[in-house]
Amino acid sequence: MRQHETGNSTDQAIRKIVVLPLRIALEISVKSLRVRFFRNMLTVMTLVLAVAFFTFVLVSSDLARGLWNSGDPALAQTLEKAGFDLPAPGESLASTAKERWLVALSLLVCMVGIINAQLMAVTERFREIGTMKCLGALDSFVLRLFLIEAGLQGLAGSLAGSLLGLLIAMALAMLRFGLAAAAQASPAALGLDVLAGIGVGLALSLIGVFYPALVAARMQPVEAMRAE
Amino acid sequence: MTERHTIVRVQDVHRVFNLGKHQVEALKGVTLEIKAGEYISIMGPSGSGKTTLFNAIGGLDKPTSGKVFIDEVDIAQLDAFELAWLRNRKIGYIFQTFNLIQVMTALENVTLPMIFGGMNNDEATQRGVALLKLVGLDKRFNHKPQELSGGQQQRVAIARSLANDPAIILADEPTGNLDLATGEEIIELLKRMSRERNVTIITATHDYKMLAVSDRVIWIVDGRIDKIEDREQLNIQVGEIVSR
Ligand SMILES: Nc1ncnc2c1ncn2[C@@H]1O[C@H](COP(=O)(O)OP(=O)(O)O)[C@@H](O)[C@H]1O
Numbered sequence: 485m486r487q488h489e490t491g492n493s494t495d496q497a498i499r500k501i502v503v504l505p506l507r508i509a510l511e512i513s514v515k516s517l518r519v520r521f522f523r524n525m526l527t528v529m530t531l532v533l534a535v536a537f538f539t540f541v542l543v544s545s546d547l548a549r550g551l552w553n554s555g556d557p558a559l560a561q562t563l564e565k566a567g568f569d570l571p572a573p574g575e576s577l578a579s580t581a582k583e584r585w586l587v588a589l590s591l592l593v594c595m596v597g598i599i600n601a602q603l604m605a606v607t608e609r610f611r612e613i614g615t616m617k618c619l620g621a622l623d624s625f626v627l628r629l630f631l632i633e634a635g636l637q638g639l640a641g642s643l644a645g646s647l648l649g650l651l652i653a654m655a656l657a658m659l660r661f662g663l664a665a666a667a668q669a670s671p672a673a674l675g676l677d678v679l680a681g682i683g684v685g686l687a688l689s690l691i692g693v694f695y696p697a698l699v700a701a702r703m704q705p706v707e708a709m710r711a712e
Numbered sequence: 713m714t715e716r717h718t719i720v721r722v723q724d725v726h727r728v729f730n731l732g733k734h735q736v737e738a739l740k741g742v743t744l745e746i747k748a749g750e751y752i753s754i755m756g757p758s759g760s761g762k763t764t765l766f767n768a769i770g771g772l773d774k775p776t777s778g779k780v781f782i783d784e785v786d787i788a789q790l791d792a793f794e795l796a797w798l799r800n801r802k803i804g805y806i807f808q809t810f811n812l813i814q815v816m817t818a819l820e821n822v823t824l825p826m827i828f829g830g831m832n833n834d835e836a837t838q839r840g841v842a843l844l845k846l847v848g849l850d851k852r853f854n855h856k857p858q859e860l861s862g863g864q865q866q867r868v869a870i871a872r873s874l875a876n877d878p879a880i881i882l883a884d885e886p887t888g889n890l891d892l893a894t895g896e897e898i899i900e901l902l903k904r905m906s907r908e909r910n911v912t913i914i915t916a917t918h919d920y921k922m923l924a925v926s927d928r929v930i931w932i933v934d935g936r937i938d939k940i941e942d943r944e945q946l947n948i949q950v951g952e953i954v955s956r
């Protein structure tokens with residue numbers, strides 16, 4: 485016979501809900517990513533392309549800077565022919581307005597692309613969020629599930645995208661300027677570009693999921709289930 | 713049976729939906745009491761406010777005014793943890809549209825509330841298998857909802873609603889999307905749960921087949937309680953309704 489539970493055991497049960505282990509959250513997230521594989525590939529592809537573009541711009545700029553800094557007049561001339569706005573001798577190439585504009589633009593593309601992709605992916609799952617809340621999931625747990633998923637997606641997509649951007653930028657630069665492009669580049673700078681790409685992709689992916697997931701998690705369960 | 717306590721008390725509940733310019737008052741002051749172990753049907757035409765009442769009782773939506781008490785606790789006073797606990801342990805929900813999680817297997821759907829409740833995986837799996845057997849789905853543990861028929865999905869949902877041994881099961885038109893025969897099986901299953909596990913069952917429905925198994929029927933029309941009938945009063949009428 486079910487009766488009123490004693491205050492004590494109720495408290496314990498409630499506390500149990502609070503400490504849902506990270507391992508289980510991770511397990512559910514990974515499962516959910518695997519099951520929705522093709523839908524996720526779509527989101528991840530957006531991420532890959534956006535991050536690839538961003539890293540491509542960064543790396544291209546660094547490669548050009550390497551050529552410029554070499555001080556070789558022949559290389560400077562090829563750069564000019566290739567459409568670079570060259571600064572006065574001795575100044576850094578990256579400081580030109582055109583370069584800064586390109587980086588900002590690629591960041592914007594990244595932001596819109598990734599946030600939009602994640603926003604759509606979460607919006608499709610409002611009903612699932614509502615159902616989970618009916619089953620006793622806390623807001624924080626729903627949020628955690630989605631952040632883990634976005635984090636894993638973001639990491640994989642950004643890593644692939646960033647490397648892709650690096651490869652394309654290197655290949656293109658070597659086609660236009662010959663092997664000197666690679667020879668003059670600073671490996672540390674390129675490494676930083678790749679890391680920046682990964683960081684930006686991961687961060688935007690998390691931001692893109694955080695907002696809609698928070699909104700959904702805070703809704704009354706019925707509202708979330710009704711929202712399509 | 714010993715004196716049964718009041719498990720659900722609804723006090724003058726109003727629910728108003730704001731639709732831009734005009735408002736819809738879906739509940740216009742509903743007051744009722746339900747005793748532990750009862751099988752209650754909330755009957756009424758489509759649009760009369762059954763789902764709205766169901767959501768208010770289950771703590772899935774907030775009434776505009778009025779109070780809902782579960783075990784004499786005003787659920788509006790619960791904090792987030794307590795509310796999650798209530799939904800997790802105290803109440804099991806069954807929906808007309810099943811609302812299973814599409815990417816999870818039948819077994820995973822059933823064990824999810826247990827996992828949320830802090831049960832370990834092995835124990836949850838064992839319990840989940842037993843519950844699926846109980847609802848007659850022995851060989852469908854690893855099927856996804858899309859691979860199951862409507863009746864089978866609703867059985868999974870019933871097993872899920874029983875996951876943490878709730879005191880109350882709220883079922884909103886559980887037979888609404890099912891054919892006649894399957895609907896009858898589901899009703900029989902709910903009746904069995906109420907008898908064997910002494911769960912309080914509250915179903916919103918406009919399915920007259922539900923009448924025969926109910927202890928009481930609450931008729932709701934246009935957001936108000938029209939009448940409440942006991943089984944004795946019903947027995948006389950069921951014949952009439954069925955024959956017409
Ligand atoms: N989210 C909502 N927004 C606006 N109106 C709603 C909403 N939910 C229900 N209603 C209205 O409230 C009334 C009762 O609806 P409901 O409780 O779903 O009835 P039932 O379940 O008995 O068919 C209907 O007029 C419906 O249009």
Ligand SMILES: [Mg+2]
Nearest residue numbers: 762763764885
């Ligand atoms: Mg309804």
